[in-house]
Amino acid sequence: MIVKHPLRFAPIHKPKPWGEEIWTLADLDGAVLCGGIGVTQSVIDAGPYAGCSLRALLPEICGPHSLAIDGGFPLLCKILEARSDLSLQVHPTSAYAALHPEARPKSEAWYVLDADEGAGIYLGLKPGLTPERLKDAVLLGHAADHVVYRPVHRGELYYLPAGTCHALGAGVRVAEVQSPSDTTFRLYDWHRLPKRELHLSEALACADFLPWDQSRFLWSAIEGDPMGQKQGLMRGPEFSMALCVCSQSLAFDEDLQVWMLLEGELLVEGVTVSAGETVLLPYGYAGVAEGQAVLIEIRLP
Numbered sequence: 001m002i003v004k005h006p007l008r009f010a011p012i013h014k015p016k017p018w019g020e021e022i023w024t025l026a027d028l029d030g031a032v033l034c035g036g037i038g039v040t041q042s043v044i045d046a047g048p049y050a051g052c053s054l055r056a057l058l059p060e061i062c063g064p065h066s067l068a069i070d071g072g073f074p075l076l077c078k079i080l081e082a083r084s085d086l087s088l089q090v091h092p093t094s095a096y097a098a099l100h101p102e103a104r105p106k107s108e109a110w111y112v113l114d115a116d117e118g119a120g121i122y123l124g125l126k127p128g129l130t131p132e133r134l135k136d137a138v139l140l141g142h143a144a145d146h147v148v149y150r151p152v153h154r155g156e157l158y159y160l161p162a163g164t165c166h167a168l169g170a171g172v173r174v175a176e177v178q179s180p181s182d183t184t185f186r187l188y189d190w191h192r193l194p195k196r197e198l199h200l201s202e203a204l205a206c207a208d209f210l211p212w213d214q215s216r217f218l219w220s221a222i223e224g225d226p227m228g229q230k231q232g233l234m235r236g237p238e239f240s241m242a243l244c245v246c247s248q249s250l251a252f253d254e255d256l257q258v259w260m261l262l263e264g265e266l267l268v269e270g271v272t273v274s275a276g277e278t279v280l281l282p283y284g285y286a287g288v289a290e291g292q293a294v295l296i297e298i299r300l301p
Helices: 094-099 131-140 200-206
Strands: 012-016 019-025 076-082 088-090 108-115 120-125 147-151 157-160 166-168 172-178 185-188 230-235 240-246 249-252 257-268 271-274 278-281 287-299
Touching: 019 278, 088 200, 094 200, 108 230, 108 240, 120 157, 131 185, 131 200, 157 230, 172 257, 172 287, 185 200, 240 249, 240 257, 271 278
Parallel strands: none
Antiparallel strands: 012 019, 019 076, 076 172, 088 166, 088 185, 108 157, 108 172, 120 147, 120 166, 230 240, 240 287, 249 287, 257 271, 257 278, 257 287
């Protein structure tokens, strides 16, 4: 089967103690760790494939791109709306997952959609910290003192490789692009009630104690963009992201790509995609989208 049609997905809403998570494209197999039980696979909600799960159309839509470990789609896209601080957490590295098959590696990137005045994120451990000192700080209830707090602003991009200690702060809304994993190790949860399970030993085994630095992942050079519609954001080993501004039309090539619409509306071969929705353009399918919109374009390596 050859799929040459835009695939728009129904959002999956996941209420959280800190706010809400909206999965706009997901294809996990349900065997998640620390993520709870619930819907984990996106369903197409427009066009000739309406009602089909994303998993049902794999691997035809991916072309030469590799699938995830479980045979699913190799990206997970979300909108995170934090009304209170998320837990301080760490996601598994490849080295940790190699020894613990129940865990899946997870790197992610946050594009800031909105942020209250003074709102920010916790990102990276302070210099000179050791696993022993961090463990003591967690047990004494002041782990946040050892994580760098960074005020954020609309339009900023933060890439969090696996192993980065982090937390989204209250009053911040982001578009998140990540590896297809829901494995989260909570290091500290702000004395939140009801209490949630912490994963101290796992988090310490994965945590990166070097200063956070995304400079080698930042990317600005866009080739084949004569209209100047694209601005590179980041390019990592799992995916790349660019910000696209469409004022009338936006051409797309035959490579697999995912669009997360941030503002406006586009018409792609009869399928309308609005702000907050995600559309997948399968490998081998090229065309032109029409409308006025701002979007994040995500591509695989």
